[in-house]
Amino acid sequence: MTIRTLLAATLVAASLGGALVAAPAVAEDGHAPQPPRQKWSYAGVFGSFDQGQLQRGFQVYKEVCSACHSMKLVAFRNLAEPGGPGYSAAQVKALAATYQVKDGPNDSGEMFERPGRPADRFPPPFPNDQAAAAANGGKAPPDFSVLAKARTYERGFPWFVLDALPFTGYAEQGVDYIHALLVGYEEPPKGTEVPDGGHYNKYYPGHIIAMPNPISDGQVSYPKGDDGQPVVPETVDQYAKDVAAFMAWAAEPHMMARKALGLRVILFLIILAGLLYYVKKRVWADVGGETHGLQPELHKTF
Amino acid sequence: MSAHGNTYVPRSRLAKWFESRLPIVGLVHSSFVAFPVPRNLTYFWTFGAILIAFLGIQIITGVWLAMHYEPSAKGAFDSVEHIMRDVNYGWLLRYAHANGASMFFVAVYVHIFRNLYYGSYKAPREVLYILGVVIYLLMMATAFLGYTLPWGQMSYWGATVITNILAAIPVVGDTIQSLLWGGYSVGNPTVNRFFSLHFLLPWMIAGVVVLHVWALHVTGQNNPTGIPIKSSKDAVPFTPYATIKDVFAVVVFMILFAWFIFYQPNYLGHADNYVPANPAVTPAHIVPEWYFLPFYAILRAVPSKLGGVILMFSAVLILALAPWLDTSRVRSCNYRPIYRQFFWVFVGVCIILGWLGAKPPEGGYVIASQICTAYYFAHFLIVMPLVGLFETPTPLPGSILESVTGPGKQVSGSGMPAGAAAAPTTKG
Numbered sequence: 101m102t103i104r105t106l107l108a109a110t111l112v113a114a115s116l117g118g119a120l121v122a123a124p125a126v127a128e129d130g131h132a133p134q135p136p137r138q139k140w141s142y143a144g145v146f147g148s149f150d151q152g153q154l155q156r157g158f159q160v161y162k163e164v165c166s167a168c169h170s171m172k173l174v175a176f177r178n179l180a181e182p183g184g185p186g187y188s189a190a191q192v193k194a195l196a197a198t199y200q201v202k203d204g205p206n207d208s209g210e211m212f213e214r215p216g217r218p219a220d221r222f223p224p225p226f227p228n229d230q231a232a233a234a235a236n237g238g239k240a241p242p243d244f245s246v247l248a249k250a251r252t253y254e255r256g257f258p259w260f261v262l263d264a265l266p267f268t269g270y271a272e273q274g275v276d277y278i279h280a281l282l283v284g285y286e287e288p289p290k291g292t293e294v295p296d297g298g299h300y301n302k303y304y305p306g307h308i309i310a311m312p313n314p315i316s317d318g319q320v321s322y323p324k325g326d327d328g329q330p331v332v333p334e335t336v337d338q339y340a341k342d343v344a345a346f347m348a349w350a351a352e353p354h355m356m357a358r359k360a361l362g363l364r365v366i367l368f369l370i371i372l373a374g375l376l377y378y379v380k381k382r383v384w385a386d387v388g389g390e391t392h393g394l395q396p397e398l399h400k401t402f
Numbered sequence: 403m404s405a406h407g408n409t410y411v412p413r414s415r416l417a418k419w420f421e422s423r424l425p426i427v428g429l430v431h432s433s434f435v436a437f438p439v440p441r442n443l444t445y446f447w448t449f450g451a452i453l454i455a456f457l458g459i460q461i462i463t464g465v466w467l468a469m470h471y472e473p474s475a476k477g478a479f480d481s482v483e484h485i486m487r488d489v490n491y492g493w494l495l496r497y498a499h500a501n502g503a504s505m506f507f508v509a510v511y512v513h514i515f516r517n518l519y520y521g522s523y524k525a526p527r528e529v530l531y532i533l534g535v536v537i538y539l540l541m542m543a544t545a546f547l548g549y550t551l552p553w554g555q556m557s558y559w560g561a562t563v564i565t566n567i568l569a570a571i572p573v574v575g576d577t578i579q580s581l582l583w584g585g586y587s588v589g590n591p592t593v594n595r596f597f598s599l600h601f602l603l604p605w606m607i608a609g610v611v612v613l614h615v616w617a618l619h620v621t622g623q624n625n626p627t628g629i630p631i632k633s634s635k636d637a638v639p640f641t642p643y644a645t646i647k648d649v650f651a652v653v654v655f656m657i658l659f660a661w662f663i664f665y666q667p668n669y670l671g672h673a674d675n676y677v678p679a680n681p682a683v684t685p686a687h688i689v690p691e692w693y694f695l696p697f698y699a700i701l702r703a704v705p706s707k708l709g710g711v712i713l714m715f716s717a718v719l720i721l722a723l724a725p726w727l728d729t730s731r732v733r734s735c736n737y738r739p740i741y742r743q744f745f746w747v748f749v750g751v752c753i754i755l756g757w758l759g760a761k762p763p764e765g766g767y768v769i770a771s772q773i774c775t776a777y778y779f780a781h782f783l784i785v786m787p788l789v790g791l792f793e794t795p796t797p798l799p800g801s802i803l804e805s806v807t808g809p810g811k812q813v814s815g816s817g818m819p820a821g822a823a824a825a826p827t828t829k830g
Contacts, residue, residue: 145665173483173487178487242677245483246676247676249673249676250674250676250677251673252673263666264662264666264669266665268665269665271665271668273673274673305686330585351676352486353487357493358493358664358667359664359665361494362661362664362665363664364655364658365664366661366664369656371661372649372653373653373654376646376649378648379650380646380650383642387441387638390441390647
């Protein structure tokens with residue numbers, strides 16, 4: 101079963117099948133364009149979150165998105181945990197206290213509101229999904245907790261194969277889509293009817309999205325550098341990148357720990373495999389060596 | 403496993419005392435230490451060990467996950483996220499379990515295609531092989547049940563599609579469906595039941611694996627030449643030769659596994675499954691996990707629901723008939739120049755079916771699915787019986803040893819005690 105035979109067989113078979121399906125594949129055109137690929141500091145094996153970006157992204161979430169979008173699975177304390185935005189415990193405590201959290205029932209059986217504590221999760225902007233839907237034209241805005249992992253776009257062959265591999269790997273489809281969506285609001289092309297309560301977005305599948313354009317240039321004031329200028333431009337593009345990066349962290353708060361452990365595990369396995377290979381060679385030497393490769397017998401000429 | 407005698411000699415008095423009461427150490431010794439292994443096995447023969455490793459990994463990570471998982475429609479999704487966020491190394495357990503399932507199937511597909519290529523299913527290994535098909539079926543059931551547990555959109559709608567399929571079975575279909583549902587639709591009792599069944603089936607797999615290994619050690623392993631062990635020079639003892647090779651292969655496979663866990667943990671899943679289950683919203687495309695895609699394409703190839711169900715189950719069950727459909731006297735494709743070409747076309751068709759399973763069931767995709775489905779069955783029902791009758795195999799080597807060294811050459815000893823390898827050959 102050599103690789104060459106496998107490839108040849110697959111190609112022959114694929115061209116047989118491909119000829120038949122070429123027509124519908126082309127006919128499907130007219131879907132949303134692919135989101136442009138952005139550079140993310142945390143992409144790849146050695147990537148790590150940019151703390152400043154996560155803090156700015158959180159600021160955008162807090163000042164803009166959180167008016168409609170909940171983030172129910174994320175706790176205030178997460179903001180101070182390693183591999184995240186890097187707030188101090190004291191900052192998180194002060195931040196939590198600015199929220200009112202529903203608690204209870206108390207000894208007299210009453211529910212009550214109290215200032216938030218770091219262990220609390222972010223309180224949602226609406227008491228339930230129905231209220232959220234009613235306030236937003238019939239559709240509840242999705243929760244932010246795992247949204248960065250819940251969105252993607254189709255890459256198609258052969259890209260999806262390359263996406264799985266080292267060096268060409270790509271796991272940031274969700275954030276690229278979110279960034280594209282936020283910068284994708286534009287005038288509908290001529291002849292496109294936009295129904296009431298709908299908005300035209302270049303990157304949304306089907307183009308008609310319920311969410312109105314949520315953010316505009318200069319809407320959020322970013323921290324200033326020494327020169328009195330914002331550290332990064334206060335543009336929709338930058339807001340979109342920052343909030344998407346923050347959402348990637350919210351969806352996967354242990355990503356840094358995962359990548360760091362992965363490197364150690366894989367290096368360990370490679371070294372162990374190397375040592376085992378030589379042990380095996382030594383063991384088999386007693387019986388005149390083993391057969392090598394996957395299919396050596398096929399290439400023998402005797 | 404006593405088919406080839408017990409070569410274990412207990413040394414200490416305690417070991418002698420124990421062995422005369424329960425000869426389990428001798429059993430393990432004859433199966434995993436003294437067992438004669440053809441000396442020409444390639445790395446395609448290490449996937450059995452890889453599969454056993456993955457069964458272990460899945461059970462260990464699964465038991466741990468079950469300690470934190472909440473099997474209810476309300477709590478399932480959040481409890482999985484609780485594991486990902488709050489449980490110590492919960493993200494590792496869950497990603498290992500989810501990707502472990504995929505790796506399990508990667509390994510089982512290599513194992514199955516290796517079997518088909520080298521004719522390992524042929525006499526005297528029919529029962530061994532059918533036990534393997536049973537394990538494969540149980541694996542598919544377990545994987546399907548497991549995928550429903552996070553209770554995301556794909557979980558919910560996958561469960562809906564598959565349980566609706568079962569309802570197409572005449573007479574008992576409706577009963578099976580409502581038993582699985584625990585009500586009149588997929589809902590809270592369904593998650594609860596599926597969790598229970600998902601916990602049960604792996605132990606059944608483990609049980610059949612024991613039978614599979616037992617049957618293997620009665621007939622002995624096939625090998626790339628397909629000819630049986632004829633003398634002790636053809637074989638080496640399982641330990642250390644096969645043991646060290648298996649351990650090495652398992653570790654190499656773990657590198658692939660680790661890559662997916664740590665750097666592409668969601669690559670093999672679906673983004674839609676991070677959207678909580680919502681009976682009111684149907685996902686744009688309901689697609690099963692990649693390892694089911696060829697069967698999904700077969701299911702959707704015919705417009706009739708019952709027809710699709712019959713074809714889909716037949717596609718798996720027809721595997722069990724291979725020992726009787728294949729008429730060739732030669733096992734290994736290495737000596738079957740014509741069937742070898744058909745084998746690779748069959749592999750290609752399975753890959754295309756997988757690709758078609760991921761596409762929407764419309765237009766040319768359906769036609770392509772129908773052609774590939776027809777070819778899939780034709781391979782078993784037409785190609786296998788006919789090619790075996792008409793093909794002239796190339797000459798087989800005189801022995802396994804000869805295939806390794808060339809005719810008439812001598813090598814140093816096999817490490818097998820003389821005569822130890824004789825037993826399996828009498829049945830080969």
